[in-house]
Amino acid sequence: MTAIALVIFDCDGTLVDSEIISAKVESEIFTDLGHPLEPAEIQARFAGLKLSRIIELLKEETGMVFPENIVERIENETMSRLGQEVKDIAGAHEILDMIDLPRCICSNSSTEWLKTELDHVGLWDRFRPYVYSASEVGTRRSKPAPDVFHYACKEFGVEPQAAVVLEDSVHGVAAAAAAGCRVVGFTGAAHTYSGHADALTEAGAETVINRLLDFPAVITALSGWSQD
Structure with missing residues (x-):
């Protein structure tokens, strides 16, 4: 483990x-x-x-x-x-206070886009400079390619299997799973749809949550869960 x-x-x-x-x-x-x-x-x-x-x-x-x-x-x-x-997802600020681990963002959006929305909800300064736009770092290949996750793990000196990724999209989950990371699916945003959780599980998520406040406990649990 x-x-x-x-x-x-x-x-x-x-x-x-x-x-x-x-x-x-x-x-x-x-x-x-x-x-x-x-x-x-x-x-x-x-x-x-x-x-x-x-x-x-x-x-x-x-x-x-x-x-x-x-x-x-x-x-x-x-x-x-x-x-x-744009609004932050309920619990976004609280979980960042609860998770005592290095963290970063890996997104398909541009840095300009990310700064605009994260600034608006007061989250930009809680991540910068560790905000990675897939099309601007490393190979510049976007999800569903796993490259941005490989880049983040290398930057932090962490093996992919020691990283946990929170993703809401099938393409993002598939990319993180392909990178060798542990993946948690998320269905708590306004765009969720019928069958969303099942789709994320089929794409490679080990578990799916619909409340951000559940994420810290899942991170703790993942350390003791086998990927087999």
């Missing part, structure tokens, strides 16, 4: 309740362009993926034609709303 030595948080949908805002903006803009997609479908299918990848998948699957500036348009509108509307 390996004791946990590093706690890695995803950000959107685990520390801040931002995924629902992103999905609403994307839904509004896609609908405006004549390609209606409900926020619930966007959340269930694409949570955790970079916006550019979502656009690629929609083009491949549906033949949708998007303006060249579609990514910039959605990102600008979403960031504007995040800076005004």
Whole structure:
């Protein structure tokens, strides 16, 4: 059994309740362009993926034609709303007081995006400088590639099996599991959907929680749980 030595948080949908805002903006803009997609479908299918990848998948699957500036348009509108509307997930500040281990954030979002939303809820200074944007560090490959988790473990000098990751998306869970980390799924944000917990378990989460305040106890328990 390996004791946990590093706690890695995803950000959107685990520390801040931002995924629902992103999905609403994307839904509004896609609908405006004549390609209606409900926020619930966007959340269930694409949570955790970079916006550019979502656009690629929609083009491949549906033949949708998007303006060249579609990514910039959605990102600008979403960031504007995040800076005004985003809230921290209940318990986010409290658990950081309870967890006495090194910690960092590994996200597919840009550093600019992360700073905007984390600053708004007072969490930026509780993590910086250990906030890693997958497209800006190491190999620059985003989740579901495991690279950002490998990068974080190397930065802290920790073997992946000694790191626990909290993730809300199937793509994030799969990436962390592929990296060799212990993974806890989270379904406590506003964008959760029917079957969410099962999907996270199938992707590789060892357990799933819907309250952040349960996370510290799970970290303690994981040190005594076998991954077999």
